[in-house]
Amino acid sequence: MRRLMPLLATLLLLVGCAAGPAGSPKSERDLVLEQLGPMPTGEPLSDEEELGETTRVIELYWQSVVADFPDAVRPEVDIVEAVDASEREVPLADCLKNHGVVVPADQSAESWYPATEPEALAWFTCQASYPPRPNPPITDDQLGYLYDYLTLFVAPCLNKHGSNVPKPPSREDFITEWPNQMWYPEPTNVHGDDPKYAGILDACPLRPDGR
Structure with a gap:
């Protein structure tokens, strides 16, 4: 079973260097972050660029479905909301539940992958309804x-x-x-x-x- 690996998850690098409690010794990591200073910022995506990247990611989700189920019929799905990658678990879980999918207790909704065609269509519908909000290059x-x-x-x-x-x-x-x-x-x-x-x-x- 092929699994779509959210490769761009590695690129979510907007940083806030949190300080420890006052008076507490700094860890090696704190010292390195202090040495490096704030993370450089980039230019935000335009609305057109964000929509284009979101559309591209949704297409990848569908390609993952047809790789396992070539005869699957693509459902029409409207984007409900693009969601930060760290906040997709709840909307995905609720969406899958509403489509009759029971995610095993030892898996997250985001990591779960379908085994049957009906599950795959539900998976695609939820992924496309709540796609990850794209980050600037x-x-x-x-x-x-x-x-x-x-x-x-x-x-x-x-x-x-x-x-x-x-x-x-x-x-x-x-x-x-x-x-x-x-x-x-x-x-x-x-x-x-x-x-x-x-x-x-x-x-x-x-x-x-x-x-």
Whole structure:
């Protein structure tokens, strides 16, 4: 079963560097973020650009359906609301429930993927009704900031927790080759279904915003 992987989720990099309680010692991550300063900002998408990107993503959802069910008939779906990626769980869950889909208790509505054609049509309807709100293209300055965060904090932190993070490319290559730079530090010693995985990500957030 093919699964549509929301690749652009990795690009949600709008950062707010939160300070710890007054008087508390700063963590290594706090010190790195303090050193880096605020995340560079980019130009917002125009309404036309946002609609175009949303339409493109909805088309990808449908292509995921027909890859598994070639004879499926595409339902007509109106966009109810484009939703920030971090806030899609509730509207997707409610929508699926309203379409008779029972998501297993050990899965989120956002990660659930259909096994039958009726489920696939419901899945597409809900994904298209509440598509992720697109973000502006990441800028070179933002990529440079991300590279610095990954190399100064994430990679060393993961190595301390038992991973063997490969040597990064140069900062210039990371920026110019994105998103095909072939390097992004992740835990290598545990898998996502290992209880230790979440603990490592809590200790070593892979993104500057802490998620």
